[in-house]
Amino acid sequence: MLKLxxxxxxxxxxxxxxxxxxxQPYLIHVLVLCCLYAIPAVGLNLMLGxxxxxxxxxxxxxxxxxxxxxxxxxxxxxxxxxxLAAGLIAAAVAGAAIGAxxxxxxxxxFMIVTLAFxxxxxxxxxxxxxxxxGAAGFPGIPRPGPxxxxxxxxxQDFYYLALSAALFAxxxxxxxxRSDFGRILxxxxxxxxxxxxxxxxxxxxxxxxxxxGSALAGLGGVLHVAFLRVAAPATFSxxxxxxxxxxxxxxxxxxxxxPALGAVVYVGLPEYLRVAxxxxxxxxxxxxxxxxxxxxxxxxxxxxxxxxxxxxxSP
Amino acid sequence: xxxxxxxxxxxxxxxxxxxxxxxxxxxxxYGVMHVLNFAHGALFMLGGYLCHFFFTRVTGSYPVSVVLSxxxxxxxxxxxxxxxxxxxxxxxxxxxxxxxxxxxxxxNLVIALWGPNAxxxxxxxxxxxxxxxxxxxALQHILVIAVTFAVVLALFLFLKxxxxxxxxxxxxxxxxxxxVVGIPVERVDWxxxxxxxxxxxxxxxxxxxxxxxxxQMGDAPLVKGLAGILLGxxxxxxxAVVGGLIIGVAESLSTLVLPTDYRDSVAFVVxxxxxxxxxxGLFGVRxxxxx
Numbered sequence: 001m002l003k004l005x006x007x008x009x010x011x012x013x014x015x016x017x018x019x020x021x022x023x024q025p026y027l028i029h030v031l032v033l034c035c036l037y038a039i040p041a042v043g044l045n046l047m048l049g050x051x052x053x054x055x056x057x058x059x060x061x062x063x064x065x066x067x068x069x070x071x072x073x074x075x076x077x078x079x080x081x082x083x084l085a086a087g088l089i090a091a092a093v094a095g096a097a098i099g100a101x102x103x104x105x106x107x108x109x110f111m112i113v114t115l116a117f118x119x120x121x122x123x124x125x126x127x128x129x130x131x132x133x134g135a136a137g138f139p140g141i142p143r144p145g146p147x148x149x150x151x152x153x154x155x156q157d158f159y160y161l162a163l164s165a166a167l168f169a170x171x172x173x174x175x176x177x178r179s180d181f182g183r184i185l186x187x188x189x190x191x192x193x194x195x196x197x198x199x200x201x202x203x204x205x206x207x208x209x210x211x212x213g214s215a216l217a218g219l220g221g222v223l224h225v226a227f228l229r230v231a232a233p234a235t236f237s238x239x240x241x242x243x244x245x246x247x248x249x250x251x252x253x254x255x256x257x258x259p260a261l262g263a264v265v266y267v268g269l270p271e272y273l274r275v276a277x278x279x280x281x282x283x284x285x286x287x288x289x290x291x292x293x294x295x296x297x298x299x300x301x302x303x304x305x306x307x308x309x310x311x312x313x314s315p
Numbered sequence: 316x317x318x319x320x321x322x323x324x325x326x327x328x329x330x331x332x333x334x335x336x337x338x339x340x341x342x343x344x345y346g347v348m349h350v351l352n353f354a355h356g357a358l359f360m361l362g363g364y365l366c367h368f369f370f371t372r373v374t375g376s377y378p379v380s381v382v383l384s385x386x387x388x389x390x391x392x393x394x395x396x397x398x399x400x401x402x403x404x405x406x407x408x409x410x411x412x413x414x415x416x417x418x419x420x421x422x423n424l425v426i427a428l429w430g431p432n433a434x435x436x437x438x439x440x441x442x443x444x445x446x447x448x449x450x451x452x453a454l455q456h457i458l459v460i461a462v463t464f465a466v467v468l469a470l471f472l473f474l475k476x477x478x479x480x481x482x483x484x485x486x487x488x489x490x491x492x493x494x495v496v497g498i499p500v501e502r503v504d505w506x507x508x509x510x511x512x513x514x515x516x517x518x519x520x521x522x523x524x525x526x527x528x529x530x531q532m533g534d535a536p537l538v539k540g541l542a543g544i545l546l547g548x549x550x551x552x553x554x555a556v557v558g559g560l561i562i563g564v565a566e567s568l569s570t571l572v573l574p575t576d577y578r579d580s581v582a583f584v585v586x587x588x589x590x591x592x593x594x595x596g597l598f599g600v601r602x603x604x605x606x
Binding site for chain 1: 418420423
């Protein structure tokens with residue numbers, strides 16, 4: 001009950017930010033970026049955190065969604081909403097197809113094969129000049145058109161869209177984790193053989209979560225390029241795939257709030273630390289190593305431990 | 316056509332040699348410690364930068380700089396084994412994620428110190444041309460292949476004949492049994508790590524003069540090295556050599572029929588196809604703890 005109230009309060013507060021800080025476009029810009037990183041991170045959290053599938057090519061699938069939507073909007077003249085749906089479906093289908101190949105491999109092999117697919121997807125985005133416009137990027141992506149009475153042209157309105165999409169992603173994550181599907185995923189992470197012995201079709205469920213995670217990555221990708229109004233291969237590179245793993249791990253893999261905490265730390269903190277971007281990534285790299293050594297459950301784990309200690313101390 | 320074939324084969328052997336150096340380091344470390352170090356490419360890159368540093372700032376001699384950068388990287392390797400990988404032993408996921416953290420830290424540290432632009436490493440061997448048939452190759456090309464060949468030979472002899480080499484082989488076959496018969500496995504761990512990172516540094520220092528020294532120079536060798544290891548069979552040292560060379564030659568020859576932009580993807584497609592048919596690679600080493 002307390003949790004529900006806290007989440008509702010936080011959501012309302014987030015929706016109220018633009019009206020309270022209307023004179024601070026920079027803050028809203030940062031918050032939009034947080035949402036845009038949190039969405040694919042939710043997808044990866046379902047795979048990495050709950051199912052134990054360390055995918056190192058996650059942003060490649062965001063790229064599939066983004067480029068599908070971009071081509072449909074610019075070359076085929078489709079509206080944003082249709083293109084968004086098509087991008088999601090394309091990412092999910094690619095996730096299911098590529099996932100079915102990757103999931104034939106285990107542990108290291110799986111990681112390396114996902115890495116290879118991520119790099120191949122990047123190579124296609126970077127080199128298929130006729131469709132993706134190549135390394136120079138894909139310019140001229142329109143902002144989302146109005147949906148009924150709502151329009152998304154201004155930064156503020158786009159913030160509402162990004163926030164709603166992020167909330168949608170978290171809602172999906174919550175529903176999945178609380179469902180039988182989610183419980184089977186966690187069983188697969190803990191002991192795949194045992195789950196199989198109990199009659200679970202492991203391949204089917206893992207392919208399913210790969211497709212779902214990729215679809216969420218695609219959602220993030222489409223919104224990302226609609227926000228920047230240009231799709232560039234660098235947004236979906238190997239480095240970005242590492243960064244999204246970083247977001248999930250720093251936030252806390254396998255925790256519902258993990259991706260949100262991770263995105264805020266990854267995007268928000270450096271903006272206020274005001275250090276050069278190289279040093280910020282050096283810092284994050286070291287932070288990742290330290291987290292693995294001393295707090296592998298990430299921020300969510302640290303907060304949960306702190307909360308427990310607080311409860312115990314006050315009788 | 317024949318000339319082009321020959322040219323691409325030599326190019327492929329050269330690239331393959333570099334992948335072999337990276338793959339050997341990773342496979343040795345994997346064999347002994349069961350650690351898959353994704354930061355190996357970043358260490359390769361650091362080897363290139365340190366070689367550049369020693370060459371331009373400390374000594375004017377390229378071979379001395381190569382050796383110095385290998386020594387420096389061996390020391391860094393020992394530090395990483397002690398500080399990062401040993402404490403995380405037994406938890407594959409956390410080791411891999413920590414090594415991703417190391418990639419971020421090392422690549423960006425290099426950018427912060429040397430800037431994002433590529434540096435030139437001007438050594439005489441890139442300007443001397445060697446004629447082979449009607450083709451001419453830079454001496455450095457031949458040097459990369461020759462040095463790798465010598466290093467691989469030395470490594471095989473070391474693993475077969477020396478006491479430490481035997482200990483390394485024993486520890487990678489069965490760590491517990493090695494402990495039981497009194498092999499100091501922890502010493503084996505850090506020496507293997509030092510050896511592996513020194514080989515990565517050698518790779519970076521050797522290609523630096525040919526393709527410039529830049530922060531992302533280790534990314535491609537990392538993934539190609541990984542592809543070579545999987546191709547040859549995880550944990551197999553001869554497999555890493557053969558796998559690395561196959562990847563190098565296959566991607567070079569592919570440029571004869573496919574656009575160069577997709578050269579990298581060829582390596583991965585070869586790797587994935589072979590793995591789908593032979594899940595344990597060409598040399599079929601079954602690794603403990605895998606399925």
